[in-house]
Amino acid sequence: MVKQHVNIGIILFVFFVCAACLHGCRHFSYEGQHPELPALPEAFFVGTDSCIPCHDDVYRHYKQTVHAQLQSDEVKGMQRGCETCHGPGSMHVQTKRTGDIISFSHLTAAQSSAVCLQCHRGDPVMDWRANRHVMSGVGCNECHKSHKITAPKMVYRGDPEICFSCHEEKRAQHLLPSHHPVKEGKMRCSSCHNNHGSENNNLKKLNRNDICFECHAEYQGPFVYEHVPVIEDCTICHDPHGTIADNLLRQNEPFLCLRCHKGHRPNPKTGNHPSMASLMTSCVQCHAQIHGSDLPSQVKGGGLTR
Ligand code: HEC
Ligand code: HEC
Ligand code: HEC
Ligand code: HEC
Ligand code: HEC
Ligand code: HEC
Ligand code: HEC
Ligand code: HEC
Ligand code: HEC
Ligand code: HEC
Structure with a gap:
């Protein structure tokens, strides 16, 4: 009888120790675990105030971000300030070593994105996994800077500059005589591209048109x-x-059209088709409604001429 009581006591004791341990461990890790999420299992949270004395320059920038302005009750964990992303800082405040804090310069793209994906799971990053960037090792922090605020939405240097920095060939194309007014600031790469989803050339819509x-x-x-x-x-x-x-246009006329069309054959009656002379110049001179028309050609059937 007595022995049994002791056993139950031990079992209960072990149970509570385990429960307390699990509860504690949860404090040292993030909500909604992610396999890539970096962790500092030995450390505990010390609060943003302990970081300011040594990192006041970073703090000044951080204060301007949406993240710093969030009410603590809006997002679970956000009241941890700096430590939301950098993990618990108790060891680092003692040692000042980068190895004792989550330092993004030491993380892979997947690990560093995992820190952000704890909270950012819905719009706009819902389809993030299908994005060409994530598949090529480009993470959130290649485009967003959490402390250097240079453009809206924390986009580092803004769209299109941040895109041009890796896609040099696209900068070159935007310097050609005909281009969409992206570098003129009238539209952005994001006007057509979805930076956070879509496996279809990272495009905003499945159907390009x-x-x-x-x-x-x-x-x-x-x-x-x-x-x-x-x-x-x-x-x-x-x-x-x-x-x-x-x-x-990818090619000048008439070559663009002659990729798919033969052009005009000589008219058997006159021996010459009126368009023969124009063959070397422009087909849309006559086929002015090249994108579609509701009116038939004056000669016969369709013809996209008016
Ligand atoms: C006593 C001063 C001190 C305090 C307090 C301190 N740090 Fe640091 N921290 C440093 C120094 C010095 C370095 C640079 C270490 C190096 O370059 O090897 C550093 C580096 C870092 C880095 C890595 C930078 C990189 O290159 O990636 C991060 C992140 C960081 N600290 C965050 C924090 C956070 C968050 C806190 C508050 C919990 C904090 N620090 C508190 C002194 C401090
Ligand atoms: C929303 C997540 C997030 C929060 C909150 C955050 N940081 Fe950072 N921190 C980063 C990221 C990401 C980097 C790597 C540089 C980058 O991509 O912005 C970084 C870089 C740093 C660095 C390295 C120097 C640098 O500027 O690159 C230090 C030091 C640092 N953070 C300290 C802090 C301190 C101190 C706080 C609180 C005042 C803080 N961080 C809050 C995400 C965060
Ligand atoms: C603790 C939760 C949390 C973490 C971690 C977090 N964010 Fe946020 N972030 C938010 C919330 C909440 C907002 C405001 C609502 C929104 O835009 O979704 C926000 C807003 C943003 C915005 C929009 C800024 C604006 O000006 O409108 C960007 C960009 C962003 N976060 C990027 C990041 C990046 C990059 C990381 C990782 C370094 C990160 N976030 C980590 C919660 C978080
Ligand atoms: C290739 C560059 C790039 C990458 C990678 C990237 N973003 Fe963005 N993000 C942008 C640009 C540009 C904008 C602003 C234009 C827009 O709305 O698309 C933006 C906007 C946002 C916004 C604000 C949306 C809104 O409408 O307010 C959030 C939040 C955000 N990004 C989070 C993330 C997170 C989290 C990751 C990683 C999982 C990430 N981004 C990866 C370029 C990027
Ligand atoms: C966000 C709005 C926007 C979207 C989306 C867009 N365009 Fe444009 N497009 C413009 C603007 C603005 C101009 C410049 C008009 C001007 O200068 O008068 C333009 C001009 C053009 C021109 C004429 C260029 C020239 O040199 O005169 C063509 C052709 C064109 N767009 C085709 C397309 C095609 C094809 C798509 C889809 C892949 C597309 N556009 C998507 C806004 C857009
Ligand atoms: C008017 C809409 C539009 C704008 C603006 C736009 N793109 Fe695109 N982009 C497309 C379409 C449609 C495709 C797929 C068709 C193709 O490959 O030409 C594409 C394909 C791409 C590709 C992959 C194929 C290739 O050509 O290498 C890259 C990379 C790219 N765009 C980057 C950019 C960058 C960077 C910007 C901003 C400087 C930008 N795009 C602006 C519509 C656009
Ligand atoms: C850190 C470098 C980097 C930055 C910044 C960056 N990209 Fe990319 N991007 C890549 C890499 C790497 C790939 C995958 C390889 C490729 O297809 O070129 C890619 C792929 C793409 C593709 C898909 C190409 C395809 O074939 O499907 C598009 C579209 C694109 N990027 C647009 C953008 C836009 C828009 C921005 C700015 C908001 C941007 N990128 C910023 C590196 C970058
Ligand atoms: C068969 C080739 C072809 C296709 C496919 C095509 N276009 Fe064009 N597009 C042209 C030609 C040729 C011109 C020049 C017309 C001219 O000089 O009158 C042109 C001119 C334009 C212009 C500039 C002229 C203006 O009205 O400002 C725009 C915008 C345009 N196309 C949009 C589109 C859109 C949107 C689509 C898809 C729905 C499309 N095009 C598909 C051949 C094509
Ligand atoms: C990618 C291939 C392609 C290109 C490039 C192309 N076309 Fe076509 N075009 C077609 C096809 C396919 C048809 C339908 C043929 C049929 O019904 O027999 C067609 C039909 C036509 C028709 C007949 C329309 C009708 O109502 O009967 C005309 C006129 C025409 N194209 C003119 C042009 C001109 C001018 C250009 C250059 C600006 C051009 N096409 C570029 C593929 C192309
Ligand atoms: C001088 C005006 C003119 C020029 C220039 C012209 N076309 Fe036509 N095209 C016509 C007319 C009118 C038709 C209507 C059918 C007919 O009478 O043959 C036609 C019909 C067509 C058709 C439909 C085929 C058929 O027999 O129904 C195609 C395809 C076509 N043209 C392609 C071209 C191409 C490609 C060019 C440039 C190399 C071109 N056209 C230049 C006037 C012209």
Whole structure:
């Protein structure tokens, strides 16, 4: 009898120790564990005030961010200030060693994104895993800077500058004679691209033409006389970033058209087709409604001429 009581006592004791341990451990780790999430299992939280004396420059920048302005009750864990992202700081405040704090310069892209993904799970990063950037080892902190506020949404140097820094060839395209007014500040890479999701060239919409129709609705149709490649994909003829040819065309006319068409054969009656002379210049001189038309050609059937 007595022995049994002791056993139950031991079992209860072990149970409470384990429970206390698990509870404590949860304090030292983040909510909603992520396999890549870095941790400092030995340390405990000491509060933002203990960081300020040595990092007042960082603190001044941090104060301007959305993260610092969040009410503590809005987001669980945010009341931990600096330690929300850098982990518990008890060891680091003693040693000042970077190894005793979560230092982003020592993390992989996946680990550093995991810190952000604790809270950012919904919009806009819901489909983050399908993004070409995450698959190529580009994490949140390549584009966002948590302390250097240089542009809205904590985007480092802003869109398009941050994009140009890695996509040099896109900067070159935007210097060509015909280009979308991105570097002029009238639109951004993010006008067409989704930086946080979509496996389809990181584009905002699955159907490319739907992106174009947002701003060029006049080409949406439906038209009585459609032009097949226009319905299929605007980018068959246009490069959205920049081209040497006018109108963002991938090639000049008539070569663009002659990729798919033979042009005109001589008219058997007159021996010559009126367009033969124009063959070397412009097809849209006559086929002015190249994107689709509701009116038939004056000669016969369709023809995209008016
Ligand atoms: C007593 C001064 C001191 C205190 C207090 C202190 N730090 Fe540091 N911290 C340093 C020094 C010095 C370094 C640079 C260490 C090095 O370069 O090896 C550093 C480095 C860091 C780094 C790494 C920087 C990098 O290069 O990636 C982070 C992150 C950091 N501290 C965050 C914190 C946080 C968060 C707190 C509060 C919990 C804090 N520090 C409190 C002195 C301090
Ligand atoms: C929202 C997450 C987050 C919070 C909160 C945060 N940091 Fe950082 N910190 C980062 C990231 C990410 C980096 C790496 C540089 C970057 O990408 O912005 C960084 C870098 C640093 C560095 C290295 C120097 C530098 O500027 O790169 C220090 C020191 C630092 N943080 C200290 C602090 C202190 C002190 C606080 C609180 C006042 C704080 N951090 C709050 C995410 C955060
Ligand atoms: C403790 C939770 C939490 C963590 C961790 C966190 N964030 Fe946030 N963040 C928020 C909340 C809440 C907002 C405000 C609401 C929103 O925009 O989703 C916000 C806003 C933002 C914004 C929009 C800023 C603006 O000006 O509107 C960016 C960008 C951002 N976070 C990036 C990051 C990055 C990068 C990291 C990792 C270094 C990170 N966040 C870590 C909770 C967090
Ligand atoms: C390739 C660059 C890039 C990467 C990588 C990136 N972002 Fe962004 N993010 C941007 C740009 C540019 C904006 C502002 C334009 C926009 O809304 O898309 C932005 C906006 C945001 C916003 C604000 C959205 C809003 O509408 O207020 C949040 C929050 C955010 N990012 C979080 C993250 C998080 C978390 C990660 C990592 C999981 C991440 N971002 C990765 C470029 C990036
Ligand atoms: C007008 C819409 C639009 C704008 C603005 C835009 N893109 Fe694109 N982008 C697209 C479309 C559509 C595709 C897929 C078709 C293609 O490959 O040309 C694409 C493809 C890409 C690709 C992958 C294929 C390739 O050509 O290498 C990259 C990288 C890219 N864009 C980067 C950028 C950058 C960086 C910016 C800002 C400087 C930008 N884009 C602005 C629409 C746009
Ligand atoms: C740190 C470097 C870096 C930054 C910053 C960056 N990218 Fe990228 N981006 C890459 C890498 C690496 C890839 C994958 C390899 C590739 O396809 O070129 C990629 C892929 C892409 C793709 C998809 C290409 C495809 O073939 O599907 C697009 C679109 C794109 N980036 C647009 C942007 C935009 C828009 C920005 C700015 C908001 C940006 N990138 C910022 C490095 C970067
Ligand atoms: C966010 C709005 C926006 C989106 C989305 C957009 N465009 Fe544009 N587009 C513009 C603006 C603004 C101009 C410049 C108009 C001007 O200068 O008068 C332009 C100009 C053009 C031009 C003429 C270029 C020249 O040199 O005159 C073509 C062609 C074009 N866009 C095709 C496209 C295609 C194809 C898509 C889809 C991949 C697209 N656009 C998506 C806003 C947009
Ligand atoms: C078969 C090739 C082809 C396709 C596909 C195509 N276009 Fe064009 N687009 C042209 C040609 C050729 C011009 C020049 C017309 C001219 O000089 O009159 C042009 C000119 C334009 C212009 C600039 C002229 C203006 O009205 O400002 C825009 C914008 C445009 N296209 C948008 C689109 C959109 C949106 C799509 C997809 C729905 C598309 N294009 C598909 C061949 C094409
Ligand atoms: C990617 C291939 C492609 C390109 C590039 C292209 N077309 Fe077409 N075009 C087609 C196809 C496919 C049809 C439908 C053929 C059919 O129905 O027999 C068509 C039909 C036509 C028609 C007949 C329309 C009708 O109503 O019967 C004309 C005119 C035409 N294209 C002119 C042009 C001109 C001008 C250009 C250059 C600006 C051009 N096309 C570029 C593929 C292309
Ligand atoms: C001088 C005006 C003119 C020029 C320039 C012209 N076309 Fe045509 N095209 C027409 C007319 C009118 C039709 C209507 C059908 C017909 O009578 O043959 C037509 C019909 C077509 C058709 C439909 C085929 C058919 O027989 O129904 C295609 C494809 C076509 N043109 C392509 C081109 C291409 C490609 C170029 C440039 C190399 C071009 N056209 C230049 C006037 C012209």
